[in-house]
Amino acid sequence: MAQEIALYIHIPFCRQKCGYCDFVSYAGREAEVPAYVSALKQEMGLRGKGQRVRTLYFGGGTPSLLCPPDVAEILSAARSHFDAPEDAETTLEANPGTIDGPYLASIRDAGINRLSLGVQRLNDGELRLLGRLHDEGEAREAVRLARQAGFTNLNLDLIYGIPGYGLPGAALESWQATLREAVALGPEHLSLYSLTLDEGTPLHDAVADGRLPAPDPDAAAQQYEFAEDFLDAGGYRHYEISNWSKEGFECRHNLVYWKNEPYLGIGVAAHSYVDGRRLANTSDIAEYITAMAQGRTAIVQDEEIGPDLDLSETVILGLRLVEGIKYTDLWRRFGIDSLRRYRRQVRELLQAGLLESDGTFLRLTRRGRLLGNEVFWRFLPGNQGEDQGEEDG
Ligand code: SF4
Structure with missing residues (x-):
């Protein structure tokens, strides 16, 4: 399909x-x-x-x-x-x-x-x-x-x-x-x-x-x-x-x-996320028009989004939603253990009052919404490796 x-x-x-x-x-x-x-x-x-x-x-x-x-x-x-x-x-x-x-x-x-x-x-x-x-x-x-x-x-x-x-x-x-x-x-x-x-x-x-x-x-x-x-x-x-x-x-x-699902961007400087890849078109309008006149794409960046980055981005974007991330959605997409690597971050952010959980959703608190960037960086791939070691070791 x-x-x-x-x-x-x-x-x-x-x-x-x-x-x-x-x-x-x-x-x-x-x-x-x-x-x-x-x-x-x-x-x-x-x-x-x-x-x-x-x-x-x-x-x-x-x-x-x-x-x-x-x-x-x-x-x-x-x-x-x-x-x-x-x-x-x-x-x-x-x-x-x-x-x-x-x-x-x-x-x-x-x-x-x-x-x-x-x-x-x-x-x-x-x-x-x-x-x-x-x-x-x-x-x-x-x-x-x-x-x-x-x-x-x-x-x-x-x-x-x-x-x-x-x-x-x-x-x-x-x-x-x-x-x-x-x-x-x-x-x-x-x-x-x-x-x-x-x-x-x-x-x-x-x-x-x-x-x-x-x-x-x-x-x-x-x-x-x-x-x-x-x-x-x-x-x-x-x-x-x-x-x-x-x-x-x-x-x-x-x-x-926000659900980190596929989108296709058409036009100068447009970004796409399709087939597990993040793509970006040239930001130069003349170059864009020339490429199209010659029948070729104007993609200047093409990055494969591996499973770690995909999970990280899905969590960060999902936390932007006020209802938060539904645990079962995350499990369905990334497996039952997917949040395990973030256990330390989640615990600390819950204690700091920046995240809250009702057992179905994990979400930002009202204070967390004001300090979103302080929460998000904790879920970046570089930070999860460190914690994964601690949790899995
Ligand atoms: S100049 Fe920038 S902010 Fe102003 S209307 Fe154009 S795109 Fe929007």
Whole structure:
């Protein structure tokens, strides 16, 4: 039977780079969109072998810079090279200010049934600080237009942990205002990301030369905790460290990643996990387009994922889920002894109050969710060898 996969399609174009952006995206190169769309179709022809597709996801970049006929053509290529049912969850990331009513109606007709809006904040000063092109009015309007176009599965991306301009309490208050307003817009799904400042981004430079205060991790933790309580009270189920949804509206595509199941990434810089191998395409768009025109793949990294690394990644990704890892799922996939090598780590993390177990699931505690990285590194392959010696010796 053909392998079941999630299909990711990377659209690397943006109107302008945001101040914190470290993604593979190019500003001001929209003239290359037609060649890129042809290359995507070519790659699907090369790598599509009738695999059953569970979900499709247009990520970016700004996929809403694609015109509706391009979206329709890419979906049609996906359906001819893969076994992709019409009702599969099909998400497109869109930025407010790049979409209008007719656009949304057309992409919905083309087969997009889930929209993810990069709202980030509902405050013009903060949107400017982040270097976003849209304003809060356009963000609200985008939600209204999406509903009017018939979208019933809507995600809003928000960012917390933004410096509060030096005013005591301002960062928290402003975050609370954004979150309250976002919930009032009634999305089915919310993704909340902490602002991270990667080297080489304008916001990182502004903090480095003192033009902006550095983000405060304690303030970010406080904002995250507020979100946990507020969204819980508002009827959203917290199902992954950074994600909340109304019942039944979890992002099925991202669940494939968190369950460490197979996915295929099409496009520049796209990553895949198929047939036990992790693959990455070139991050150079010219190289990608040339490779496709010559009828060859653009894979520049190809790593076999051995059983140790597979187990490690499955545990780390599974712990991102709020329900945690189901012991029986792990046993079925890796054998009954699979957690044995982590016995010491698990015991210590349980004692430290970062993990909890109810006998069916092993999961992060509320405090563990704030300190996830401190938990995850304990499950990396280098660390398990040391403990395996102790337990097995
Ligand atoms: S819209 Fe997204 S991908 Fe594009 S520059 Fe901004 S953060 Fe980066």
